[in-house]
Amino acid sequence: GAGVSQSPRYKVAKRGQDVALRCDPISGHVSLFWYQQALGQGPEFLTYFQNEAQLDKSGLPSDRFFAERPEGSVSTLKIQRTQQEDSAVYLCASSLGHRTNYGYTFGSGTRLTVV
Amino acid sequence: QKEVEQNSGPLSVPEGAIASLNCTYSDRGSQSFFWYRQYSGKSPELIMSIYSNGDKEDGRFTAQLNKASQYVSLLIRDSQPSDSATYLCAAISGGYNKLIFGAGTRLAVHP
Numbered sequence: 179g180a181g182v183s184q185s186p187r188y189k190v191a192k193r194g195q196d197v198a199l200r201c202d203p204i205s206g207h208v209s210l211f212w213y214q215q216a217l218g219q220g221p222e223f224l225t226y227f228q229n230e231a232q233l234d235k236s237g238l239p240s241d242r243f244f245a246e247r248p249e250g251s252v253s254t255l256k257i258q259r260t261q262q263e264d265s266a267v268y269l270c271a272s273s274l275g276h277r278t279n280y281g282y283t284f285g286s287g288t289r290l291t292v293v
Numbered sequence: 294q295k296e297v298e299q300n301s302g303p304l305s306v307p308e309g310a311i312a313s314l315n316c317t318y319s320d321r322g323s324q325s326f327f328w329y330r331q332y333s334g335k336s337p338e339l340i341m342s343i344y345s346n347g348d349k350e351d352g353r354f355t356a357q358l359n360k361a362s363q364y365v366s367l368l369i370r371d372s373q374p375s376d377s378a379t380y381l382c383a384a385i386s387g388g389y390n391k392l393i394f395g396a397g398t399r400l401a402v403h404p
Binding site for chain 2: 209211213218219220221222223226234269271273281282283284285286287
């Protein structure tokens, strides 16, 4: 596709439920980032992939958060045993190179609400 | 202290005026800076990037960078109601081109 695609667009989860969020980056983009954006805040870095390698996961808030990109294209962010504080918009971004000064293209995000 | 700081606003300007948005950063190693616009309920959209000290102009937008003062700004000339949005300042930090965002400044342009 022409842009970064994320699904689902909205997700409501009961507290304690596991969720999986999908990101389909722009074809051929090497770098893929996940961000979490709470209401009224800027996006906060979660994790970074270069192809299939997860090179930085320093932003993942707890071991309940797990991300993968097994074939270097589509990525999945999984949250186990969701808590109310996990409610946020989860943004995926990709870029062509692994060292770039051109910023990133963001997907439309997945709005997760934990009830 | 956050790595990228912005005044949350709201910044209210009349239509046709110049809107001035400011940002400071703490990592002296940062070399690349970006301004994103985010409409309510939408994802961030890149509007300007700047890497060198001085000004960079693109249409009604001018980005300014002062590395000595660790200061980045965005000027929007002839502001329009359609410019009303949250403006996010971001800096590249670390070895993996990690974008670090400020909390954003909400801009309201009133007719």
